Amino acid sequence: MEQLESLLKLGSLVDPWLEKYLLRDADPEFHEALLYPVRAGGKRLRPALTLAAALAAGGSIELAMPAAAAVELAHNYSLILDDIIDHSELRRGKPTVWRKYGLSTAILVAVHYRESISQALNDTRDPKLFSEIMARTLKLLTEGERLDVLFEQAGRTDEPYVVERRHRTVTLADYLDMVYKKTGALMETSCIFGALSAGVGEPVIEALGSYGRSLGYAFQIGDDIIDIFGREEVTGKRVGKDIEEHKLGNIVILLAAEELDGREREELLAILRRDVVDAHSVGRALELVSSTRARERAEELRRLYSKEAVRALSALPRNEGRDMLEALAEFVARREF
Template sequence: MDILEKLHSLYGREIDEQLIKYLSKEVSEEFRDAVIYQVSTGGKRLRPLITLTAARACGGDYRVALPAAAIVELIHNYSLIYDDIIDEALLRRNKPTVRAKYGDYAAILIGIWYREAIEEAILETRDPIAFARETANTIRAIDEGERLDILLEYAGRRDPYFVENRLGPRLLSNWEALYNTYVKMISLKTAALIRTAAVFGAMSANAPHCIKPLSDYGTYLGLAFQVLDDILDIFGDVKKFGKEIGKDIKEHKLGNAVVVMALKELGDKDREELLSILGKTTVTNDDVKRAVEIISKTNARGNALRIAMDFAEKSERALSELGSNEFVDDLREILRFTVTREF
């Protein structure tokens, strides 16, 4: 039994009950299945499990942290609904996305329902004002991260704002600026919510001394998580990963750790060929295969993995500041699971 299976057996049913409770509030019967669909498709529930475990690591009662756990999972799924609309994604968790199943307009309405469910959950936290502020900051960070992610695309968007402000091509002549912008983007789009999940545990336990180490633990865990996700996007197994392999290449993204690291090493000819693939109006499966062949000529995969492991080491060092108990050990196991996962 891995750590997530262990924690699911302890908290999974209660987390799901919380999600259904907040999403079901005042929903019309004919809309309920569509609203519940996103959370019913599965997911690791990584973020709420971190919240509940962090609360106990700080000496708190996990039951007090259940609304906060629901908030982070609702934010996560809320962001995925809109991420899939923006990227016109068809598959997530090996199942149709909300937009693929119900259409974009319905998905927008469902996303709004998630945002209001988050507000309902905030009202049941230990300190609604503090949790509301943290929630607002987190959603703004995710939104800004998504903006940077789109701006880092090499081509493909028609929206005037993104066409006029595209960063990707501008940064190709300055690899360090490209890398730093990438790290900033993932710190906002991915790491901010995992950080909040950990901090919400401390806040629920009323343990201010835990906030800084848990903030650092969650931030670096989130950074490691995203770099690993980028590696899996290029080299993963779709059956394990639950998402389309090569999706970042099809979406013209420079904001992928493997792509960033490859661009540093590639010679002019291979670099130009990779960029020509990323610049195509439609990137085919054969194009993806060729892009992976080009990337595989470099040490990009290994270098990206080293970056992920460096973030993981920083996360573990932050965790050591909490002292030692069985729940801190569980947080450490979550970190280890994250950096060795195949999905």
């Protein structure tokens, strides 16, 4: 737990750098809206990964700071757009950017974040390489979001592209592909940026990238478990939100649908496919899911990927950075919030 706390403190060191890049070339009248997303909270997990990876690779925190700022800006950039796409009104217990400032301003804030990412990467040790990696990562993230939307079983009736291409069936392989793109790719890049900032060779870069990739799978599987089985007093989130949002791209719902017999499986899918999923329907869906081994199977997968993350670090020397990364993977394997 001590290493985990150290890791999160490490991530918070990036805050002044975020504000530096966001406020560069910005009109003072725009400052409040630009700073709102990064001042609304967050764990700073991705910059913490970059900085800890740099330490694990024998590098320095200072040299990795621009890259750490870039990955946190990228994360917030994606959240601003995600909240618009999902019509989400709250994030971290506060109004989302579009809800607070309006849709047009939220889009402008997102564009500003994207260019701030580029400015941060210009301060890395190899701007061209870092920028190429980030561009690929953001394209993967976009594709992951597209798939997540297409895995929804209802809603968005005013969006022809989604209605025409909606996936009525989703396999475990489909889910893992979506999760890597939506969550794992940025965590992988966060770790690779730390290694590149330290100037190490390909074996260490690959080891840290593998760690981030596996951690991303474990992290998202954990999120899905928490959505269905979390305690609201611990998470601060409504249980079953993914059911309300028609998501078949939740590992617990997906595995439950796979295990249920024909009649009950159709009942669960019918709930996901309703135009509006009310509280009673959410409750019934939770009963159906709880009657299966979906939770146990999801937990097994989460532990598997957490162990793979730790195993990837075995190629690195034992030091403070590696210890923090191992502690994070072990926490992700059991987290409840």
